[in-house]
Amino acid sequence: MINLLINDQKVAVQNGTTVLAAARKLKINIPTLCNHDDLCVAGNCRVCIVEQKGAKTLIASCATPAAEGMEIHTNTLKVRNARKHIVELLLSEHRSDCTKCYKNQNCELQSLANDFAFGDHVFLDLVEDKKYSIDRSSASFIKDDSKCIRCQRCVRTCSELQSVAAITVANKGAHQKISSFHNRPMSQVVCTNCGQCVNRCPTGALVEKTAIDQVWDAIYDPDKHVVVQTAPAVRVALGEDLGYDPGERVTGKMVNALRQLGFNSVLDTDFSADLTIMEEGTELLVRLKKALVDGDKSISLPMFTSCSPGWIKFVEHKYPEFLPNMSTCKSPQQMFGALAKTFYAKKNNIDPSKIVSVSIMPCTAKKFEADRPEMRSSGFKDVDYVLTTRELAVMIKQAGIDFRNIEEANYDSVMGNSTGAGVIFGATGGVMEAALRTAYEIVTGREVPFGNLNITPVRGMDGVKEATIKIEGCVEAWKFLEGAELKVAIAHGLANANKIMKMVRDGKATYHFVEIMACPGGCIGGGGQPIPTNLKIRQKRMAAIYAEDEHKELRKSHLNPDVIAIYKEFLDQPNSHKSHELLHTHYVERDNY
Amino acid sequence: MYQVGNLVKELSDKHGHARESLMPILQAIVQKHNYLTDEAMVEVARELDISAAEVYGTASFYTFLDTQVKGKYVIRVCKTITCSMKGKSDIIQSIEEMLNIKVGETTPDNQFSLIETNCIGWCHKAPAILINDLPFTELTPEKVTEIIKDYMQK
Ligand code: SF4
Ligand code: SF4
Numbered sequence: 208m209i210n211l212l213i214n215d216q217k218v219a220v221q222n223g224t225t226v227l228a229a230a231r232k233l234k235i236n237i238p239t240l241c242n243h244d245d246l247c248v249a250g251n252c253r254v255c256i257v258e259q260k261g262a263k264t265l266i267a268s269c270a271t272p273a274a275e276g277m278e279i280h281t282n283t284l285k286v287r288n289a290r291k292h293i294v295e296l297l298l299s300e301h302r303s304d305c306t307k308c309y310k311n312q313n314c315e316l317q318s319l320a321n322d323f324a325f326g327d328h329v330f331l332d333l334v335e336d337k338k339y340s341i342d343r344s345s346a347s348f349i350k351d352d353s354k355c356i357r358c359q360r361c362v363r364t365c366s367e368l369q370s371v372a373a374i375t376v377a378n379k380g381a382h383q384k385i386s387s388f389h390n391r392p393m394s395q396v397v398c399t400n401c402g403q404c405v406n407r408c409p410t411g412a413l414v415e416k417t418a419i420d421q422v423w424d425a426i427y428d429p430d431k432h433v434v435v436q437t438a439p440a441v442r443v444a445l446g447e448d449l450g451y452d453p454g455e456r457v458t459g460k461m462v463n464a465l466r467q468l469g470f471n472s473v474l475d476t477d478f479s480a481d482l483t484i485m486e487e488g489t490e491l492l493v494r495l496k497k498a499l500v501d502g503d504k505s506i507s508l509p510m511f512t513s514c515s516p517g518w519i520k521f522v523e524h525k526y527p528e529f530l531p532n533m534s535t536c537k538s539p540q541q542m543f544g545a546l547a548k549t550f551y552a553k554k555n556n557i558d559p560s561k562i563v564s565v566s567i568m569p570c571t572a573k574k575f576e577a578d579r580p581e582m583r584s585s586g587f588k589d590v591d592y593v594l595t596t597r598e599l600a601v602m603i604k605q606a607g608i609d610f611r612n613i614e615e616a617n618y619d620s621v622m623g624n625s626t627g628a629g630v631i632f633g634a635t636g637g638v639m640e641a642a643l644r645t646a647y648e649i650v651t652g653r654e655v656p657f658g659n660l661n662i663t664p665v666r667g668m669d670g671v672k673e674a675t676i677k678i679e680g681c682v683e684a685w686k687f688l689e690g691a692e693l694k695v696a697i698a699h700g701l702a703n704a705n706k707i708m709k710m711v712r713d714g715k716a717t718y719h720f721v722e723i724m725a726c727p728g729g730c731i732g733g734g735g736q737p738i739p740t741n742l743k744i745r746q747k748r749m750a751a752i753y754a755e756d757e758h759k760e761l762r763k764s765h766l767n768p769d770v771i772a773i774y775k776e777f778l779d780q781p782n783s784h785k786s787h788e789l790l791h792t793h794y795v796e797r798d799n800y
Numbered sequence: 801m802y803q804v805g806n807l808v809k810e811l812s813d814k815h816g817h818a819r820e821s822l823m824p825i826l827q828a829i830v831q832k833h834n835y836l837t838d839e840a841m842v843e844v845a846r847e848l849d850i851s852a853a854e855v856y857g858t859a860s861f862y863t864f865l866d867t868q869v870k871g872k873y874v875i876r877v878c879k880t881i882t883c884s885m886k887g888k889s890d891i892i893q894s895i896e897e898m899l900n901i902k903v904g905e906t907t908p909d910n911q912f913s914l915i916e917t918n919c920i921g922w923c924h925k926a927p928a929i930l931i932n933d934l935p936f937t938e939l940t941p942e943k944v945t946e947i948i949k950d951y952m953q954k
């Protein structure tokens with residue numbers, strides 16, 4: 208242990224702890240900008256400076272390890288003045304139009320400025336000379352350099368957590384900027400649209416491309432029937448933007464709020480998650496049969512899940528040789544969209560051209576996915592607008608709904624029913640667990656051999672998880688799998704996905720089935736989730752997801768009554784011709800820059 | 801614009817495929833071709849298994865690792881204070897008139913590019929320019945005209 212004094216208070220910390228963390232232990236608040244719990248130390252913004260006795264200059268507390276006998280002061284005149292000047296200098300290059308800014312009231316720079324209550328400006332305002340540009344090309348987010356403080360959280364996110372490095376620090380000095388490869392529009396580079404950078408940007412320099420106004424227009428168009436679907440991870444995070452602590456499940460209130468916003472039908476992506484399990488589970492079993500029994504060499508294994516559009520785009524850019532390994536299943540969002548304008552329309556006798564289909568997602572990549580040309584199987588754009596969890600919170604505030612005090616409500620029916628298996632799609636390992644619950648039962652006629660259906664080896668926050676399931680006691684149709692060991696792996700965050708891909712590519716791992724989610728923690732840590740998101744918060748949301756599962760009456764996808772009904776009335780059976788038309792897709796190779 | 805061909809592969813085989821080889825590889829390409837094309841940067845990224853944006857980020861940090869098309873001869877005129885006081889503007893004007901381009905531009909035949917640079921360490925013999933790697937010092941408009949003429953005949 209290391210002993211030091213901060214503001215004359217004693218504190219003992221582990222070796223390697225930063226001065227910043229030691230101060231936090233004493234509940235002493237030191238402001239930060241470039242620092243983020245998920246990322247490595249950068250030490251470039253300097254707002255966290257403190258005075259160290261005996262040191263010539265002020266030190267950055269986030270980048271300085273605590274040392275024995277250190278004496279630190281966080282609140283001297285020198286510190287305060289320096290910090291004030293640092294923030295003022297940032298603001299001198301910053302287009303501070305807070306009241307018109309999307310991040311108003313949710314901006315770390317603004318709250319620092321607020322703490323200091325600057326009156327006059329001592330520094331020249333350089334904004335007009337700067338020729339900042341705004342890149343609106345991405346389907347998922349807007350990059351506004353006039354709001355950027357060059358803290359590089361986005362750059363570190365994209366390289367450390369996502370191993371994509373679509374953005375970098377270009378040029379130097381006054382010309383320094385966050386840039387893609389040779390300043391290309393973000394829509395034309397290797398960016399996966401995951402939005403992890405957006406989630407970590409402390410200012411309004413990176414924000415989601417919002418569809419709020421378009422959705423309001425649709426709701427208020429008397430000619431339109433507006434259906435909304437809600438992804439599993441939204442219900443365990445939305446509360447954070449509406450006054451709740453992380454980990455609160457607000458499913459019922461969310462459903463009621465959506466109804467009050469004016470959506471004609473409030474339905475559940477969990478339904479199509481269950482459907483995904485039927486389609487993807489069947490696809491896996493068919494692939495296994497073809498590969499293991501028929502010896503068909505054209506079958507690609509392992510099969511990778513395809514629910515995460517950021518992950519799909521990652522493979523399209525970086526590992527196109529593995530596109531045949533991707534499950535052809537669309538993501539639950541897109542399955543839902545294709546059915547909304549076909550099955551749902553028919554069943555409710557509504558002209559599909561009058562249906563506007565909206566989805567609430569924890570994800571910014573879903574905006575890109577919905578815009579893909581492949582996603583028009585209904586003959587229309589299958590999902591018209593995608594809103595992130597954060598955007599839904601904004602709409603609820605705009606509508607003046609008293610979220611804390613509204614009643615809970617239930618989803619509408621037909622495509623509103625779901626099981627616990629659909630719910631856990633929102634956490635890393637969830638798709639795997641849901642798939643195993645169903646596939647194991649199809650093959651053996653028995654439930655998975657795990658207590659209370661909880662397949663714990665595939666759960667948790669480890670970056671790469673592996674498990675082997677021995678298949679025994681197969682029913683007649685699946686006898687060929689008797690005694691087989693199904694090898695599965697799970698990764699979340701694209702840096703971990705990259706590790707798996709390298710192992711598979713180099714022949715160092717032989718899996719049958721791999722689940723990958725682009726975002727750390729899976730969808731609960733999605734780029735469209737409330738800010739801040741960090742490990743502690745992801746863990747709380749994850750616990751909430753599993754609690755939601757445990758509270759469900761049905762916990763296996765194949766028991767979902769809406770799923771059973773749709774196969775009977777409309778789709779025939781998993782992987783049928785109709786399923787392929789509406790629920791499956793294909794992928795394209797993209798450039799790697 | 802040049803085709804990078806096998807160059808990047810040869811260079812990365814020579815310097816190694818680790819990230820540390822990025823600078824020597826970029827320098828060697830620039831040595832040969834005066835600037836980095838997008839194609840060259842993408843190739844380097846592929847050989848070193850890093851992103852193309854990272855290659856661009858590194859290159860754009862260094863003025864001498866140019867990422868814009870440059871002519872066969874890159875004329876860099878020192879813009880810092882000593883050269884400025886000793887008549888840098890006249891030197892630039894002479895070159896601009898001779899080549900019929902402005903600072904920052906390249907001649908249509910891709911022979912010459914004219915840019916300004918920070919201090920090149922020849923303050924005691926200002927004003928100074930670099931043409932590719934070669935310094936020319938204590939310049940006058942007449943002297944620089946002669947020098948450029950020589951290069952035009954090369
Ligand atoms: S980024 Fe923050 S400080 Fe800048 S205008 Fe927006 S809210 Fe204000
Ligand atoms: S875009 Fe945001 S996260 Fe990236 S450097 Fe600028 S302010 Fe920081």
Ligand code: SF4
Binds near residue numbers: 364371398399401405
């Ligand atoms: S959206 Fe994801 S891939 Fe794109 S720049 Fe941001 S972190 Fe990188």
Ligand code: FES
Binds near residue numbers: 249253267
């Ligand atoms: S938070 Fe410490 S230098 Fe930025």
